[in-house]
Structure formats: structure tokens, C-alpha cells
Amino acid sequence: MFQEPDIRENLSRKLSEVLHDIGVNEIMVMKTRKNSMLRETMRNIIHRLTDLNITExxxxSxxxxxxxxxxxxxxxxxxxxHDFNVIQDWSEWARDKFNLLMIQDENTTPGYCFLQLLRHDEPLPLTVIPGEYNIxxxxxxxxxxxxIINGLIQGAVGHGPALNEQEEPGLPDTDNVIACSCKSWPQSALGWxxxxxxxxxxxxxxxxxxASTGCFVVATGSKISKxxxxxxxxxxxxxxxxxxLNLNITQIRCYVLLKMIxxxxxxxxxxxxISSFMCKTVLLHCIENTEPSIWEENKLFTCLTYCLLELHTCVQNGYCSHFIIQENNLMAGEFTAETKRELLRHISEFIQNDRHILLRIDIDNLGHRLQVKLNMLPYAAYFMYSLISLEIYKNLLTSEYLNIAYAFSQNHRHILKHLHNKNIGTIKKSLCKLITFCDNGNRLDQAACRFMTPLIFTTYGSxxxxxxxxxxxxxxxxxxxWLSAGLNSDISSSRLxxxxxxxxxxxxxxxELILRHAHQQYYSYPVVPICTCWNKLPLxxxxxxxxxxxxxxxxxIKHITAFCVRFIQKEINCIPHELQYEMFRSTQDDMIRRNENxxxxxxxxxxxxxxxxxxLQYKIYSHFQRHQDQQQALNKLIRTIVADKNLAHRETALNILGQCMEQENRPQQALKCYMLSLQQRQRNNVANLHICKLLSGVLNGQ
Known part of the structure; x- marks a missing residue:
């Protein structure tokens, strides 16, 4: 804290360089935000297409x-x-909505409220006998x-107001917060x-x-509430x-450092x-109460110290005011007196020894990287971290693009679930809705539609x-x-x-011509398969x-990803009979154990x-009696199943390989394929049926 200004400025610049190298820079921040908004837009368009009256x-971070x-x-x-309508004034009441009046009085903790149930047919309070979720x-x-929110998301773990989903393939754990929307700005925040x-x-x-965004109410009470x-x-x-989103890069870096500490x-x-939200709140208060000129790259250490001092004051007083709703104390009931003493001791140590504390941070190798920048480690370490920084940049962008691809695949799965039992007319209406979004939406809507439409075109055409x-x-x-309009969904699935x-x-x-072209395309790019049907290891x-x-x-993304090929039952006449079996993979017992979503x-x-x-090549070459090409296709199928670590539906690939082996009159190899398939997925696997058929044929001398 007491270092000379020029030393602190040098440290600030070096620390900024380190954070730049690990991805906290303007380019990555903007790409992350843009891609996040794209995924958000895709998700909400799918909700509208599938008649889910929700917004997310x-x-x-x-x-x-x-x-x-x-x-x-x-x-x-x-x-x-959208059916829930939280109001602060009776003029906001809406007919045929689940209306809830926000109440803040002497019985509610600042920043919290009660929700009073109102009638849906006229603006009057509801008077009913209390049920399980009202009093x-x-x-x-x-x-x-x-x-009332508890258990709304199957398989989720409760974390305060959030329900944590830990099983989405390829994506970070997700905290889903279910809220009710209020169109008006909270009365308690008017002063802000x-x-x-x-x-x-x-x-x-x-x-x-x-003020135009209104507010939400989230299903959690204060820790000090009666x-x-x-x-x-x-x-x-x-x-x-x-x-x-309006912070500059130095403010963002300061926030990241606070979270690392x-x-x-x-x-x-x-x-x-101490939550990251408290750190964010402390940062916002510091920005509000300092001159803008302090938030520059060469003053990053000063900014960090100022935030730590503010955090120390908050902990000491046991009071961290919400940035917008000032009466809401974020630290109320959060820690004991003993914990408070320990936190104050640690924060004081950081303030007095900020440089040495930062050198001890091993998250993203920040401490070692800072030592390299300060010439405290040999040149070889500098060279090594330069190479690692380039790799980090590639990894971050790769992760961003894979997240978009996964979101794309998830949205496709959701819309197929919605269309699965619909007639052709209903499917066409959904398609027309999507086209309307493309034509009339903003640039973000159009970008999202550009990703989503080809796969849906292909499904409708099929x-x-x-x-x-x-x-x-x-x-x-x-x-x-329609099939032709969807060909560029990705490198291969729509062509297949x-x-x-x-x-x-x-x-x-x-x-055969389409397959030849698809094969050439697949090996012209560094392609990875993308699937969100079930959980698997990272790609x-x-x-x-x-x-x-x-x-x-x-x-x-469209040139370097290959989505799994999905056929709903209305497409059954478009697939070889060997694959049709997959639509009937589940026994009654399997059905009971399924997760509906x-x-x-x-x-x-x-x-x-x-x-x-x-x-498909194997089947087509068999038709043409091109036996050598047929065997080459079969060998490539075998090699792919054995060697490709990224296959999501290996059990299905083994099932169709087993049927190829049956056609080759190699029943032992076919049985081995089905047994390996069952090792991949014991339940909901049509390999059980194939084994029964195979053994029946062998026993009957067929």
C-alpha cells in the first residue's frame, strides 16, 4: 500500500498485461458478451416458437x-x-393474469417484499382458504x-433462489433463477x-x-427475516x-482480481x-464515489486497494448497501463475529501486502505470470507463458464457439420435442413464425435465426x-x-x-453423390461432432x-461442426430400416425411468x-454391388466407432454396425457389437431386441 507511485504504476501496467494475456481484454470481453446475447436470443425465439410463455x-460473469x-x-x-404480473399500483393490474401485489411494510426486510394474491377477473384482493403455497x-x-418455486426444475439442486443444473453437456453449470416480473421500477429504488x-x-x-427495465421478485427471503x-x-x-456492460476494461480487471482474491x-x-455479488457492489460504489480518471490501466493497483478498503469497511460495519436499493444490507446475517474477525484480518493483510498477495494467486497462474512480467523469473518462463497466452486465447474462442454450437443443438432438440407429436400444418406454422422473426427482428434476432433456420427447414422438408x-x-x-434450403446447417447433418x-x-x-460431397466437406475442415442429447465428457x-x-x-461454426442427425417419428419413411429400430428402443420399464425433458x-x-x-455408403455400395467400396465403407465405420472419442451415440453406431455384420453373415461379430452397445447404454437400447432376433435366427437355423 505504501509503495512509491511510479512503482505502483509499473505494477499496475504489468498486472494489466497479465490479465490481458489470460483473456481479460476488450476483444474477448466483447466477443463473450456478443455470443452470450446471441445464445439468449436463440433461446427466447425457441420459447416463442414452442409456445412457452416465458422469457429468459x-x-x-x-x-x-x-x-x-x-x-x-x-x-x-x-x-x-408472462402469466405472472407483479404490480406496485392497482393501475398495473391485468385481466386474466396471475396478479400479485408487491407489499413492503414494517414486517418486510428492506429490499424484500410480500406478494398478495389478487383476482384475475377484476382488480380486487383474492379471498380464499389458505393452501399449501399461500397463507x-x-x-x-x-x-x-x-x-412454490421448489422442485419446479427436475434434477436441480437448490442454491438460494437458484436451481443449479449440473448436467448440460459441454456447458458450465447453470444457475436457473425463477422470477416474477414487475414492469415498474421498485419504489424503494426511486432515490437511486x-x-x-x-x-x-x-x-x-x-x-x-x-428504470425502463422494471424489476423482478425472486423466491428467497432475507436471512434475518421473521x-x-x-x-x-x-x-x-x-x-x-x-x-x-458499461464498465471500462480497468474496472472489469479490478472486479476479476477481487473475485480471484x-x-x-x-x-x-x-x-x-463474501459473494462475488458483494464484490461487484463494492466496485460499483467505488466507481460512483471516485473521479473517472482513477480508473486507468496504470492505476489498477490503486483501484484494487481502494476496493479492498471499501470491502474492509463493509465487513467491519457488517453493512454492504445494495447499489440500487440502498436500504438492502447484503451482509445481513451472512457471518458470525468470529468469521468477521477472520475476514477483517485477511483483508487488512491484503491491503498492506497487495503485491505479495497477488504473487500468491495461482488461479490462471496469475502470480507466476506477474513474476515473469516483473523479471523475477528467468526468460525461459517468459517464453513459456507467451506461448501459453496464445493457447489461452485460442481456448477461449474455441469455448465460445462451442458454446454457441451446443446452444444451437439444444434449441434444435427443444423444438423437435415440441414438434414431435404435431401435424404437418402445425409444424409449418412454427416455421412461418421463425421466418417472420428473421424478416422483422432486429440484427440480433436475424443473426440467431440465421443459425437456427437451416436445421428446422431440413426437419420440415424431411x-x-x-x-x-x-x-x-x-x-x-x-x-x-425445404431440404435444399437447410443444407448449410452445419458441415454434414442436413446433407446426410x-x-x-x-x-x-x-x-x-x-x-451416393451427396454422400461423396459430404465426405469431402467433412475432411476439408477440422470438424468436431456436436450433440446435446445426453451428457458426456468434454470434446x-x-x-x-x-x-x-x-x-x-x-x-x-457451420463449417467446423457436425451435429448429430435427428429423425422424429414423422420422418420414419426417410431412414433405412436398420435405423428405424432406434425409435422403439425403450421397454415399459425404461419409459418409467426416463426424464421427460x-x-x-x-x-x-x-x-x-x-x-x-x-x-449409408455401405448400403448404397451394396446396392450397386461395388463390394470393394462396400468393405471400405464398413471398415471406416468400424474405425470411427473405435477411434473417435467424441461420438455421443456410440451405442447407436454399434447397433447399425451389428446389423451390417448380420448382413455380412457374421453373427458372432454382430452379437459382439450389440453387447458392446449395451455396455455403452444399458437401458433404452434397442440392442436388446437385436440380440433376441439374432439368437432366434441362429436357433432356427436362419
Whole structure:
């Protein structure tokens, strides 16, 4: 703290360089934010297409660009249902909505409220006998309990107001916060709109935008509340997101450093005493109460020290005021007197020895990197970290693009789940909705639609083709138009669907031509398979894939990813009979054990792109009696199943390989394939049926 100014400026510059090297720089922050908004937009478009009357916002460090690989932050999503209408004034009441009146009185903790149930047919209080999730207070008001949220997300773990999903493939753990929306700005935060600090920040424009976002109520009570099951926390998440998105790079770096200190020294024993939200709040107060000129790269150490001093004051007083709702004390009931003494001791040590403390941070090797920048380690270490920094940049961009691809695949899965039992007319209506979004939406809507439309075009074309194949064994011209419009969804999956359609009509020449082109495309780029049907280990990606990701825009995703090929049951006439079995993989016992949301794909035929490509080649070359090419395709199918670590549906690939072995009159190898398939997935696996058929045939001498 007492170092000479020029020394501190030098340390600040070196520390800024280190943070730049580990991804906390303007380029990565902007890319992260842009990609997060793209995924958020895709998700909300899918909600509208599938008639889910909800809106979700991607919040927190992952979407703000205020984290690093080593911090390993969760992904925060806040969602609200449009049927719920929280009001602060009777003029906001809406007919046929689940209206809730926000109540703040002497019984509620500052920053929290009760929710009174109102009638849906006229603006009057609801008077009913209390149920499991409501209670009548002494004034006769029917109040909603926050426990109504419990268990709404299957398989989730409760973390305060959030439900944590830990099983989304390839993506960070997700905290889903279920909220109710209030269109008006909270009364308790009106003073903030007029407040003006030394730093003249936030600006008037930011305040106006914040007020237009309204607020949310989240299902959690204060830790010091007399009525913890009745209180709902008032959240200004969108206003807070606006503030963070307007931080400069030095302020972002200061926030990242605070979180590193928090993770390494303050919360390292597993108990979270000081949250990252408290650190963010401390930072915002510091920005508001200092001159803008302090927040520069060569003053990063000074900024960090100032934030630590402010944090020390908050802990000492046991009071950290919410930045927008000042009466809300974020530290109320958070730690004991003993914990408080320990925290004060640690924070005081950081303030007095800030340089030495930073050198001890091993998150993202920050301490070692800073030593290299300060010439405290040999030149070889400098060279090593230079190479590692380049690799970090590639890894970050690769991760960003893979997250978009995973989100794309997830959204496709969700819409197929919605369309699975719908008739062709309903499917077309959904498609028309999507096209309308593309034509009339803003630039972000159009970018999201550009990613999503091809796969949906392909599905609709395949459904039409299946219907016409059933009627006259031909593909209708309309089906071909839609199938052709979807060819560029990714490197292979839509092309493979078109090839499968032609195969199913007996047009082997066209099918073979498409497969040849798909094969050439697949090996022209460093392709990785993408699947979100079920949980699996992170992808193994090549250096070439990372290179392309780091050098091109997000549009390159279509050239370097191969989605799994999904056929819903309305497409059954478009796939070889060997794959049709996959639509009937589950026994009654299997069905009982399914997760309704995550296992919807088990009623479809789903296969990884590359195994499907070689399987179709095997079948087509068999038709042409090109035995050498047929055996080459079979060998490639075997090699892919054995060697490709990224296959998501290895059990399906083994099932179709087993049927190829049966056609080769190699029953022992076929049985081995089915047994290996069952090792991959014991339940919901049609290999059980194939084994029964195979053994029956052997026993009957077939």
C-alpha cells in the first residue's frame, strides 16, 4: 500500500498485461458478451416458437465477460413466466393474469417484499382458504409463499433462489433463477434515479434505461427475516447488467482480481462468506464515489486497494448497501463475529501486502505470470507463458464457439420435442413464425435465426418427404425445396438427411453423390461432432480446430461442426430400416425411468454424422454391388466407432454396425457389437431386441 507511485504504476501496467494475456481484454470481453446475447436470443425465439410463455435472460460473469478459465464461474439464467404480473399500483393490474401485489411494510426486510394474491377477473384482493403455497395474514391478505418455486426444475439442486443444473453437456453449470416480473421500477429504488456521485456515474442515459427495465421478485427471503417463507427478494438484475456492460476494461480487471482474491483466500474453505455479488457492489460504489480518471490501466493497483478498503469497511460495519436499493444490507446475517474477525484480518493483510498477495494467486497462474512480467523469473518462463497466452486465447474462442454450437443443438432438440407429436400444418406454422422473426427482428434476432433456420427447414422438408414417400414412394417438390434450403446447417447433418431421403426412395445415384460431397466437406475442415442429447465428457478438439476458431467469426461454426442427425417419428419413411429400430428402443420399464425433458430424443432415431455417412455408403455400395467400396465403407465405420472419442451415440453406431455384420453373415461379430452397445447404454437400447432376433435366427437355423 505504501509503495512509491511510479512503482505502483509499473505494477499496475504489468498486472494489466497479465490479465490481458489470460483473456481479460476488450476483444474477448466483447466477443463473450456478443455470443452470450446471441445464445439468449436463440433461446427466447425457441420459447416463442414452442409456445412457452416465458422469457429468459443470461446474467452473471459468463455473460458479462468478467471471469476467466480458472475462476470457473457458473452460468446464470433468470427466467420469468408472462402469466405472472407483479404490480406496485392497482393501475398495473391485468385481466386474466396471475396478479400479485408487491407489499413492503414494517414486517418486510428492506429490499424484500410480500406478494398478495389478487383476482384475475377484476382488480380486487383474492379471498380464499389458505393452501399449501399461500397463507392469510392478520389483515386478511392472502400472501404467496416463496416455497412454490421448489422442485419446479427436475434434477436441480437448490442454491438460494437458484436451481443449479449440473448436467448440460459441454456447458458450465447453470444457475436457473425463477422470477416474477414487475414492469415498474421498485419504489424503494426511486432515490437511486436521482443520486449523483463524485464520479458522475452511472450516466443519466444508463439510469433512464435501468428504470425502463422494471424489476423482478425472486423466491428467497432475507436471512434475518421473521417470515422467511413469505418474503421475496426484489431484483434489479437487468439494471445491474446494464451497469456492468458499461464498465471500462480497468474496472472489469479490478472486479476479476477481487473475485480471484475472494476465491483464493476468503472463500477457499468451501463456505461462501463474501459473494462475488458483494464484490461487484463494492466496485460499483467505488466507481460512483471516485473521479473517472482513477480508473486507468496504470492505476489498477490503486483501484484494487481502494476496493479492498471499501470491502474492509463493509465487513467491519457488517453493512454492504445494495447499489440500487440502498436500504438492502447484503451482509445481513451472512457471518458470525468470529468469521468477521477472520475476514477483517485477511483483508487488512491484503491491503498492506497487495503485491505479495497477488504473487500468491495461482488461479490462471496469475502470480507466476506477474513474476515473469516483473523479471523475477528467468526468460525461459517468459517464453513459456507467451506461448501459453496464445493457447489461452485460442481456448477461449474455441469455448465460445462451442458454446454457441451446443446452444444451437439444444434449441434444435427443444423444438423437435415440441414438434414431435404435431401435424404437418402445425409444424409449418412454427416455421412461418421463425421466418417472420428473421424478416422483422432486429440484427440480433436475424443473426440467431440465421443459425437456427437451416436445421428446422431440413426437419420440415424431411417430414414432408416421409409423407410423400408413404403415399407414392416419391419426394414431393416442396419437400426438396425445404431440404435444399437447410443444407448449410452445419458441415454434414442436413446433407446426410437429404441423402437418406433419396436412399429411401431408391434413388441411389443422387444419394451416393451427396454422400461423396459430404465426405469431402467433412475432411476439408477440422470438424468436431456436436450433440446435446445426453451428457458426456468434454470434446477433444484438434489444434487445427482451435486455429480456425481463433481466426474466424462465429459463422465458421457451420463449417467446423457436425451435429448429430435427428429423425422424429414423422420422418420414419426417410431412414433405412436398420435405423428405424432406434425409435422403439425403450421397454415399459425404461419409459418409467426416463426424464421427460432430457430423454425426449429416445423416441427418435439419432445417430452421429460420420457413422451414419459410412453406414449409408455401405448400403448404397451394396446396392450397386461395388463390394470393394462396400468393405471400405464398413471398415471406416468400424474405425470411427473405435477411434473417435467424441461420438455421443456410440451405442447407436454399434447397433447399425451389428446389423451390417448380420448382413455380412457374421453373427458372432454382430452379437459382439450389440453387447458392446449395451455396455455403452444399458437401458433404452434397442440392442436388446437385436440380440433376441439374432439368437432366434441362429436357433432356427436362419
Amino acid at each position: 435472460y443470461f446474467l452473471g 459468463q455473460s458479462e465477460g468478467t471471469t476467466t478459465i480458472g475462476l470457473n464461474s457458473d452460468f446464470d439464467i433468470l427466467g420469468y413466466h 392469510t395474514d392478520r389483515s386478511g391478505r392472502v400472501l404467496l409463499k416463496n416455497t 434515479l436521482e443520486r449523483q456521485g463524485i464520479g458522475r456515474w452511472p450516466t443519466e442515459e444508463m439510469r433512464r434505461y435501468a 417470515y422467511p417463507e413469505l418474503e421475496w427478494r426484489i431484483s434489479t438484475s437487468l439494471a445491474e447488467r446494464c451497469l456492468v 475472494l476465491k483464493k483466500f476468503l472463500n477457499h474453505r468451501g463456505k461462501i462468506n 417430414v414432408l418427404a416421409s409423407s410423400s414417400i408413404h403415399e407414392n414412394n416419391q419426394v414431393s417438390p416442396e419437400a426438396l425445396v 438427411k437429404l441423402a437418406s431421403v433419396f436412399y429411401s426412395t431408391g434413388d441411389m445415384k443422387k444419394a 477433444a478438439v484438434t489444434a487445427e480446430f482451435k486455429k480456425v476458431s481463433s481466426e474466424q467469426s462465429e459463422d465458421c 432430457k430423454d425426449c430424443w429416445m423416441d427418435w432415431a439419432v445417430v452421429d454424422s460420420l457413422p451414419f455417412l459410412y453406414f
